[in-house]
Amino acid sequence: MTAELGHIALIMAFLMALLQAGFPLAGAHQGVPVWMAVAKPAARAQFFFLLTAFVCLEFSFIQNDFSVTYVATNSNSSLPLYYRFAAVWGAHEGSMLLWATILGLWTCAVTLFSRSLSEEMLARVLGVMGLVSIGIQLFILLTSNPFERIVPAPPEGNDLNPLLQDFGMTIHPPMLYMGYVGLSVAFSFAIAALLGGSLDSAWARWSRPWTLVAWIFLTFGIVVGSWWAYYELGWGGWWFWDPVENASFMPWLVATALIHSLAVTEKRGAFKTWTVLLAIFAFSLSLLGTFLVRSGVLTSVHAFASDPARGLFILIFLVVVVGGSLTLYALRAPTVKDNAHYTLFSKENLLLVNNILLVVAAASVLLGTLYPLLLDALGLGKISVGPPYFTAVFAPVMAPIFLLAGLAPMVPWRQGDIKALVKRLAYLFEGSLVLGIVLVVVWLDRTDFATMAGLSMALWLAGTAGLTLYSRVKLRAGFLDGLRAQSPSVYGMTLAHTGAAVFLVGVVVSNHYSQEKTVKLAPGESVELGSFAFRFQGVKDVTGPNYRAKEGSFQVVKGDRVIAELHPQKRSYTVQRNTMTEAAISPGLLRDLYVALGEPLDKGAWSVRVYYKPFMRWVWLGGLFMMAGGALSVSDRRYRLLGKRAAAPEGAGAAVAG
Amino acid sequence: MRMRFLIPLGVFVIMVIFLGIGLKLDPREVPSPFIGKPAPVFSLPQVAEPSQTFGSVDLKGQVSLFNVWASWCVSCRQEHPFLMQLSKAKVIPIYGLNYKDEREAALGWLQQFGNPYRTSAFDADGRVGINWGVYGVPETFVVDKNGVIRYKQTGPITEQVWTETLFPLIQKLQAEEVGA
Numbered sequence: 001m002t003a004e005l006g007h008i009a010l011i012m013a014f015l016m017a018l019l020q021a022g023f024p025l026a027g028a029h030q031g032v033p034v035w036m037a038v039a040k041p042a043a044r045a046q047f048f049f050l051l052t053a054f055v056c057l058e059f060s061f062i063q064n065d066f067s068v069t070y071v072a073t074n075s076n077s078s079l080p081l082y083y084r085f086a087a088v089w090g091a092h093e094g095s096m097l098l099w100a101t102i103l104g105l106w107t108c109a110v111t112l113f114s115r116s117l118s119e120e121m122l123a124r125v126l127g128v129m130g131l132v133s134i135g136i137q138l139f140i141l142l143t144s145n146p147f148e149r150i151v152p153a154p155p156e157g158n159d160l161n162p163l164l165q166d167f168g169m170t171i172h173p174p175m176l177y178m179g180y181v182g183l184s185v186a187f188s189f190a191i192a193a194l195l196g197g198s199l200d201s202a203w204a205r206w207s208r209p210w211t212l213v214a215w216i217f218l219t220f221g222i223v224v225g226s227w228w229a230y231y232e233l234g235w236g237g238w239w240f241w242d243p244v245e246n247a248s249f250m251p252w253l254v255a256t257a258l259i260h261s262l263a264v265t266e267k268r269g270a271f272k273t274w275t276v277l278l279a280i281f282a283f284s285l286s287l288l289g290t291f292l293v294r295s296g297v298l299t300s301v302h303a304f305a306s307d308p309a310r311g312l313f314i315l316i317f318l319v320v321v322v323g324g325s326l327t328l329y330a331l332r333a334p335t336v337k338d339n340a341h342y343t344l345f346s347k348e349n350l351l352l353v354n355n356i357l358l359v360v361a362a363a364s365v366l367l368g369t370l371y372p373l374l375l376d377a378l379g380l381g382k383i384s385v386g387p388p389y390f391t392a393v394f395a396p397v398m399a400p401i402f403l404l405a406g407l408a409p410m411v412p413w414r415q416g417d418i419k420a421l422v423k424r425l426a427y428l429f430e431g432s433l434v435l436g437i438v439l440v441v442v443w444l445d446r447t448d449f450a451t452m453a454g455l456s457m458a459l460w461l462a463g464t465a466g467l468t469l470y471s472r473v474k475l476r477a478g479f480l481d482g483l484r485a486q487s488p489s490v491y492g493m494t495l496a497h498t499g500a501a502v503f504l505v506g507v508v509v510s511n512h513y514s515q516e517k518t519v520k521l522a523p524g525e526s527v528e529l530g531s532f533a534f535r536f537q538g539v540k541d542v543t544g545p546n547y548r549a550k551e552g553s554f555q556v557v558k559g560d561r562v563i564a565e566l567h568p569q570k571r572s573y574t575v576q577r578n579t580m581t582e583a584a585i586s587p588g589l590l591r592d593l594y595v596a597l598g599e600p601l602d603k604g605a606w607s608v609r610v611y612y613k614p615f616m617r618w619v620w621l622g623g624l625f626m627m628a629g630g631a632l633s634v635s636d637r638r639y640r641l642l643g644k645r646a647a648a649p650e651g652a653g654a655a656v657a658g
Numbered sequence: 659m660r661m662r663f664l665i666p667l668g669v670f671v672i673m674v675i676f677l678g679i680g681l682k683l684d685p686r687e688v689p690s691p692f693i694g695k696p697a698p699v700f701s702l703p704q705v706a707e708p709s710q711t712f713g714s715v716d717l718k719g720q721v722s723l724f725n726v727w728a729s730w731c732v733s734c735r736q737e738h739p740f741l742m743q744l745s746k747a748k749v750i751p752i753y754g755l756n757y758k759d760e761r762e763a764a765l766g767w768l769q770q771f772g773n774p775y776r777t778s779a780f781d782a783d784g785r786v787g788i789n790w791g792v793y794g795v796p797e798t799f800v801v802d803k804n805g806v807i808r809y810k811q812t813g814p815i816t817e818q819v820w821t822e823t824l825f826p827l828i829q830k831l832q833a834e835e836v837g838a
Contacts, residue, residue: 322670323674326666330664334660370673370676370677377679
């Protein structure tokens, strides 16, 4: 019964989506208030039915209802409850339902926090979101129904892919989807503004908090995914330039550009068409990501089943949504006038350059991701594009972004004074350069220019972020007074830029100074790595709920002190007969120690991989800083006042970008 | 309308064309190194009769399907009714490789859902499967009269796969002469 109920709820949600799109859009076009008023209740009802469907699927998993094909393929009665809960989004059908449900959630949120929007604007925004909902739900109902039954019901399920049996699985996909789908709000605002011809700064002000929240989720999703890959895949890497990772990274890059561009549009009324285009791009890349992951056109560790019928459906959907919005853009954008005036050297232009660089970075990732497909389509053979391409192309694009991200906050709107700025920043610039070089020479390697450049850049970015805050604070008489006078967005920007610096430190140091060894170890033997010794104490058998494992025991010794006990496992999952490597990690702010078991050799010996990874945590810490920065910006009072006053006043020390 | 606002649309259209072509290609369709080669030699106990063996020699002399299956495999369950249909139609003999399974479970499965196989070889530790390059169950090999692997189907055989690919190939192979 539960499954049928879920199926019916999904159909109901689809009908609600039809209402939510049809009447309000027509109403806004014809100026019929009654039709427009359908938007809110329809959106809420749609979310209610989606949630019902989602809960029904959760129930089927929790109750081990193997008569539901999707449950039988992705769960097992010996699978622990919390993984059964997460197994709902463990494969295609459930992921899509999660996608749809989260879209419902965002739509519902728009109905709740939109008091300041005009009736017409709201009707258009919800209408556009309804159109997206229609597409996704039609896709689920026609090609990917998670509620399908199997007759006769198998007595036992096929279990969840062991790779996914992890804590990361419970949070990574929902957070990532919150980010992906959240970008649909900015997209719908942009389309609504294009439709209504009201591309003004109010539109940018409405979009900003929504975009920021989506961006925060997206950042979190990516950080969790990277951290998960790091400890679960057992290769010691944290980013693989896998097509699916790229699919989440491209919208992130564009969304980052978008939040900055929205700031300019809101404050200065500039870049309106560019900002709209970015909003379209960001969500289009989210959809493209869905297409790439779900159609199986690219091989990836994430792609589980490919089905051309599904791929074709998503492609058509993509054509309708993206093609439609870009056509609308081509029709409407030429009529929009930028009335802002600014000179060549101004915050506006610096932000624009950085924006373009971010889009170029996203485009280079897109090219690398689609290149194998391109060659295959042209009949030039099957190749795969690996990390060498991405590091070669990506680093040169990112370097000026970091440089400019340090510079832009220090430059005033409209017109900047190059000479004065050079004078002010010269010391900081030279200082970061010298310090970056000195740090590398003293502690690391004399000739490593890449790391020198990376560290200098990080110091520059953190330094300018601090200096920007300081110069704002200094305007007030007392220091504490000055700190208190700053708006949360200023702190948000400072924190986010510092986060980028922290991230950069983590990337360059862990990339260049990690050490690893693969050795054969018999019980009692040890291996030296840097100043650490890993002593192997043997392997014992352990049994988990749905796996058997060999668990190794290692002591990590530094000097003559034991600093960590590590227990990596080699698991063999009973149902799917998969072997999984569970690495053991001793984390630290300055270094990670990482042990993974390889293959058993003769006489109790094992092949063992050990890693020393300095500053590894900084990579994710940087991401968390950026998120916190975003959260601070969202909490800015200007947005909270939105509900009461249509046009919030500009704060005296309002945020620069962020 | 100014042209520069059309650029994004143009780029998108080009991308869609490539994505559309990409849909028709299968990135996983890596040509199997086993195609055109003699089937790897093996001899295994049968599932139903452990005292009897089934091996690569038994695959010679006729065109046959060699289907890798297991009782724990849900996709096999999906494929199974179609295999039953095929075996009833007697178009081609189907042999099974029971892969990394337990004998009891395998026998129970055949009893419950029916047995489309002439014989199934019992590959408990999956060694033979590895030699055949099996990386997912179900997989089906088309073996010709000379015992040479001519085609490999990864994933369940469906009506579509059968009518479009397998059946035409089998008809062609059945027309070939031994030793050709």
